[in-house]
Amino acid sequence: MQFISRALGKMESQIDRVVNVYKTVAHYPSLTSARVLKSLVNGNGVTVLSSWSQRNLERGKSIKFQQMYIVDASLQNPTELVPVDTTFELLSCMSSSEEFRAVLREVPQDETKKKQYLEVWRQRQLWKNYDLQALEVHGDVYADADFGSFEWSPCGEKVLYIAEKKLPKTEPFYKPKPLDTKGNGSGDAKPLRGEEYLFRPDWGEQLVGKHQPVVSICDTKTDKIQILEGVPSHFSPGQVIWTPDGEGVIGVVWKNEPRRLGLIYCTNRDSYIFHLTMDGAFSLLSDDGQAVRSPRFSADGRNLIWLQRTAGGPHHAAHKLVCYDWETKKKEVLVDIVRRSVKTAGGSPFYGLYNQALPRRCWSSDSKRILLSTPQRHKVNSYVIDIETKTITELEWDDGSQSVLDVWNDIVVCSRSSLKTPANLVLGKLPPAGSEKTMQWFPVTNWVVTSALDGLVCHTLALTQENDSEATVKSYCAIYFGPESTKEKEIPLIVWPHGGPHSAFANAFMLDAALLTLLGFGVLMVNFRGSVGAGQDSVDSLPGRIGDADVKDVHYAATEALKQFPFLNPEKLFLFGGSHGGFLVTHLSGQYPKDYKAVVARNPVTDVAAMFTVTDIPDWTAVEAGYQYNVLQDMSLEAFEKMKKCSPVNHINNVVAPTLFMVGKKDARVPSSQAIGYYHLLRSNNVKTKLLLYEDNHPLSQVPVEMDNLINSVLWFMQHME
Template sequence: METSAITAIYAECSGLPTPVSADLTEQHVGGQGLRVYTVNSEWSQINLVGGSRLRFMQQWTLLVDHHDDRKTLRTALPPGPCAPLQGELLRCFSPVRGLRAVVRETSGNHQILEIWDSHGLRKSLDLTALNKHGPVYNDAQFGCLSWSECESRLLYVAERTQSSSAESPGKSPCGKTGNVSVLRGVPSHISPGQALWAPGSRVVVFVGWSHEPFRLGLKFCSNRRSALFRLGLDGHCECLSGADVSISSPRLSPDGTTLVYLQGRVFGPHNQCYDLQSKKTSILVDVVNRPNPDSQRVIFSSACRNRKDLFVVDRRTNIVAFLSDNLSEVYGSWKLLTIQKDLMVVCCSSPNTPPTLRVGFLPPSGGTVEWQTLHQPGVTFDLHWTVLDVTPTAEEDNTQYSGLDFGAVLVKPRDDFHGAKIPLVVFIHGGPHSQFPAEWNTTTAGLVHLGFAVLMGFGQDSILSLIGRIGDQDVKDVQRAVTTALQSDATLDPKRLAVIGGSHGGFLSCHLVGQYPDLYRACAARNPVINAATLLGTTLAVMLERSPITHAAQIQVPVLLMLGAKDKRVSPHQGLELYRALKSRDSPVRLLWFPEDGHSLCRVDTQADCFLNTALWLLQYL
């Protein structure tokens, strides 16, 4: 196949926009219970020609009937044209007056705080020139932009400078003065983030990450020691949570009486999940417990086996219910973007359905949501997907966690190719604390377009079962999933199997072609862990024994390695070690080196290169 044809397929799959966030404002319109809701959504889209990621905003106006506490969406007006977001780092709408706060970066590397209202730009502050703090954080871990209840102050987190005696968060009053001040009282041994205002605009709540024994990396490792803090504008600070836990995502109830947050074990699983069989839920922590008919239900989206679904949990009964509709077979993934005034904005997708924006009101307890689609993807894909249940054999069963099963998502072309069997690509997720849910995936869609079937998404129900069994149990789990897929689908070709994956997925990919050298015909690994012992700076026999490098002599299949020179998560020397081992044995191996990219290989040009070369590699050897 010509490279231009592969590139065209990738451009079609990767160029679809994805909603990443949403905000809501509400207005009363005369009598008759009619109200107007405005949905402001931010989208991300890849521009393959320009080698960049575009960000733009799109707005919908909803006409809503309010009758006896029942809200019904009457109509959604057609959206206006998309508006590109130039230099915006953070954005937030005030809850009552609909003021729009923006932290923007200019071409001169200055960060500007802007306040917009219905008449245009109301105020602009050059935060860099004020020299109160360093750069404002806009990442998901620390970044925030929060309006106070009185809508006269904004809260954000920024880098501390030598001139400031305390770590940010910074507070920026937005009235006539336009002063910017650094909040005092943040303990010196923590880094604050994810801050928000408590009712009354005199207290803020934030998550603080410990510096002891030193600052640990948080990217891909959200399970570091952290705590929830309450900080008054007078500088008084107190800890609201335990000392040896991992805290994230604090949210305040609409009535301001209850604070809900996620809590997990330090160095435990990176992400918790909800188990429908055991009825276990994430912990709900009531900072203020006051009987009130409002604010009693918590809405969240969470992984549930190989799907992402939308849930509501009633704090009074701990009963958890689904909020997704009977289109669960169409949309395998539901992601909550925001909920305000009981209006939910969600992003739905599946392996054959690109991201779709939908809205619906939270119904009374026991009711169903009347969902309405605001944005349909511009392109649909005629792919078939199904979820397979995988059960390890008795010999593979982990006696400490007996009976664990898991799911795998199989995606393949709908055409039967006139009876010809379909080559299977086993796509393994990284982590190992992550998953491949039944959602839109550019790589998967592109490979299926090229005529491959793709198996993805397997992993243990409990990541704790892997402790001490990395490189053994997880390898057997993948192989069991492959065996299950081949036995359940006669259209798959068992003689044309390949395996691909990144990070821990690359680790398992290399394990599979080393431990099962006669089953696979090709491998493509991105920034794989190859020798776990060298990651610790010492030679540990057990770590070495569990590493793919010990099976290098058994690897017979062609191996494509893609490495980022700036990878701080897994040293690129890991991949180079396997490359040299295979090269010395004259095994077919190719190395792609990306000098400006890191662990995620997330640059637009890098992602395109990786897909093109992976596709060519698989087409050549399958």
């Protein structure tokens, strides 16, 4: 009994320690946006309005707040004002004069219902408030990053946004009628009978319930809300902005026929840049067969830029930066697809553009330069692109990742973070063209992190698969983050491949990495071949080779880390990954069963063939298995055999490592059946396994869910340390 009591006491102490460390790292807020305001201080300086998100463990929610900083003319000595809670604000925007601020506010009515209001603030007071549900012009306003827009017109009188198309009312075939037959209470439109169960396709994972977006305009002068007609029904519009004269809108339309394929994380969807006038004249500006996003006008209104890649293929890949002359209607490519690497103006390597969006304001004041940020191998870098010379100049910073958030009057505000440091704001003044490398930066914020986090190390491993005779690309990289020691074989190592597979780890702050390393683990984050930020050839090298090349890359990275860092313990290797990372860790435990002690897999792909008919992105299964996808045709038997062969389930009889699954019931990307089926097979093989099933979707990012799955992950590794 005393032994059991001591064991339980040790376990409780261990849990308390993990919880306390989680609370420490969850305390750091995440920077979501920042904007430079024209507001001056005594005729000098600027104001920076920043938005942040922070986990509130007691409420089980992420809260949002705004923080304002007043900075003097030298861009130094910032004065910090009191933060303001903005949790219920979904979207906000300032008019160009900064006289008006529009807010889309979502107010909970009870545990299941919410209402949206469009507020207009003027001179420190609420000027107008529109109850969007009561007006019944459209459905909910879109606030997501793929479709969502919220922008004042150049005249400062109208707000442009995207909303769900208003649905006709429905009723069952038989419904008792009220005795008062003067009206049916549904307005002029008669309800459609028998269509309340009609299936309506949506845009998939994290866009569930978004079926048919429409371009909407709120006129604050007339207090009218209208739907801007003219977009053909086979298109879904989003990312809309005003034309310079305010007489039309520019945006992106995605093809929604014959099927809507999941959009989030996928930059490969067939789409166009469109122009729509106020009188409904619709035209396309980009070419067929392309996937486009993020249109942005220059400050002088002459040039329109956007990101563009070939439609289809891998879910994310390198982009071109296209410039469209608004007067001459001519297009040219400012930055082309980079196959391997090219040189910047300073001589550093540049691997292409992989950013999913451009900053809302990204132009210099003379409309000749563009500022943006993009993943580059093991970090995120920022660049200045000259549209006349097409010169690319890096805004260098070596200590982590840097992202441009806003540009106004050549004042640039950036976010900087590293694995050891949460995001901070910095300001700089853009120098004349050709002198960008002399740009000086000044801190606006400066988080004081726990000394334990500051004491960790971060090393980049350059790796090469010389023995891969089939490969056109052999190099890739990984990041070791964690403690180091003078003692040999002291530190347990968690091998962590990213999801996607066409994404990448960067030296930027991540809560889960901070938690694991502060608890004494080293983590090896592997950007295997196929990751973005290393040239388009790297992206193209993986499709047709998943389950083989990527698995070997991750395992080779682990063996090289053990060689380079003798303080890592080869007897205490663990696997941790989600989505395609979950695919890889379940593969690794099957292909290298003697090397890994335990596995944690979050929403893993375990059977690519079985996933084809249940995922919102069936094209992913085809492309990654090495086949073209045609929505009008079923896949061949050969393709399904290849999908099955490259799946982790193909190696399940080799698995011996205890395996923990974290699964979202509402995951439309990798449905829960993938993990549940694999879980039952492991149990039938007497492999120790456990499955946690959450009311959440693919990222498992709800605060209580995140806390539970991360703490359970750490405890699972600790339980299987010996």
